[in-house]
Amino acid sequence: MFIEDLIIKLSNIIENKINRSILIGFQEYLLKAGIFTLASQILAIILMVYILFIILFSLVSLVLSFNVSIALALAVFIPTISFILILFLKIEKRASEIENSIPDFLRQLSSMLKVGLSLENALVDMSEHGKGPLYDELRRVVVEIRMGKSLDESFNSMAMRLNSKDLERSFKIILNAHKSGGSLSDIILDVSDDLRAMLVLKRERKASVMMSIMFLIIASTVAAPFALGMVGVYSSFMIELGKGGAICEVAPLAAEIYLIIHSILAGFLIALIMYGDLKKGLRYSIPITCSAFAVFYLINNFGAGFFGLT
Template sequence: MRAEKFYRRIGRAAPRKYKSYVEKLLVCSDVSIFPDVFIGLALTLSFVIGIPVGLVSLIFLRISILLFLLISALSIAVVFISLHAFLLLLAEKKANFVEQIIPDALQLISANIRAGITPDRALLLSARPEFGPLETEIKKAAKEALAGRPIDDALSEIPKRIGSKTLERTIKLITEGLRSGGELATLLDETANDVRQTQSIKKEIRANVTMYVIFIFFAASVGAPLLYSISSHLVAMMVKIGAISNIGSLRVGSLPVKFTPPTISLDLIFWFSIAAIGITTFFGGLILGLIETGKESAGIRFVVILLAVGLSVFFVSKLLLAGMFGTLT
């Protein structure tokens, strides 16, 4: 209880718009926690994890104070964003599941209505366990309709706890048709067919862009890290050669050529490569999600995979290069 009060105090300082966003995210992901508590918990965990990461880097890697502050800030931001991304993935998974069963649910409700059952009873009888989260929302809408609420108003409550644009547009189309005097069973059947056609088109589009997905995945997780490892190793070789040789200036023909080793820090190149790989894989993952599903948020799961593969390629290639050209460095 004390911890919850502490988190709630921290969360109260957050802006209202951000609180409303977190509240909607928690509702859509079926996480039973107050927005203020989640915000306070996320901030606390971010600092508890982020600052020790910076301290470990400062002690063992002997980095500068400025770099320590930068790593700590980045670690705090990564943890804070990751907690929100986890909720977003839960909500996305729930929405994707519901979108797949929308046509079956609509046709089941339509079949019950055509069998002579009233719309409110048809809704209640159509709430099947295999519909998952949609079952709960259909039951709520049916109970409200049985209690005397207009059927169109009851239906409009279904998408509020499920973050699916497809479901929202579907319910909106049905309610507008009802208000215009349309027959509910016919509306449900036609809407179910439209949703199925849309899903079929999305699958065809996804199949057609497979090559783009493969190219982006390879470029972000293999190509870029490999180039960064080669370039950092080349700079390290030049610095090493410049340090052990006494070459000052050479004359090629009539032109003097002066050899000077790079003055840039190897640590700077290393951390720049890590940061560049992180940025490349982050945006690469978002692009993959956009191509696959039309939503940037769906690419969050790709970011983790791309980052893991990219860093693995970077460090493994550095080890291989060091082994192959060890005599030169």
């Protein structure tokens, strides 16, 4: 009860302090992810997590004599990156679920049109009885239409929210057929079959490139950081022996820079192979970079002791 009251109080403060347009934009992202909690409440929860992590990492830094500045940076960085990744993954998962259910939805819509219902009435009927993320979006479309938005605008907005070119193309075909007065049920059925075939091709493409993806992930998160960490270990060892030069001193920094570039490029390459879309690379680059740096840090700092070089 105390936590709930605190969240409500913090959310009220956030609503008063943050620009409404920012909250609305953030709320749209939450809706895309299937999170129907108020944006201000989510931000309040995130703020509480920040405070908790700052306290926790501060205590850890004091106990382990760890750099306080780095600990505070990690206390902010880890929850932020975690939330962004979770949000992106939920958005992608929800969009994928909607794309997979669209062919069946269109087939059902075609059947309802064949029995004599209009497109608008069929959509309303399906929105009232359907369950799942697609029908959540459909209910939003119905509400927008009732509020005066045109059918074209509502469906185009839905396609933009889901960020799917296939859906946008399919909706355009359906809407054009609706305007021209053609056999809408047959056209929708054809679109459903085309989408189903396209989804099968996408699944086959993903399956065919999984070995390449696994190789990239292992190389980026294990092999490269391990090798670069050993470079740092070797450099430190040579410096301790008094045989280190300028190269040994700059090697760890160069390894870190290379690791960042390598991890980011690997993430974008994975996105390009899997989806053919570089824009999705960021969601892979961030976790790969974090994982790679974790391995690099462990090897660079504890590798010497493990391999008996101290």
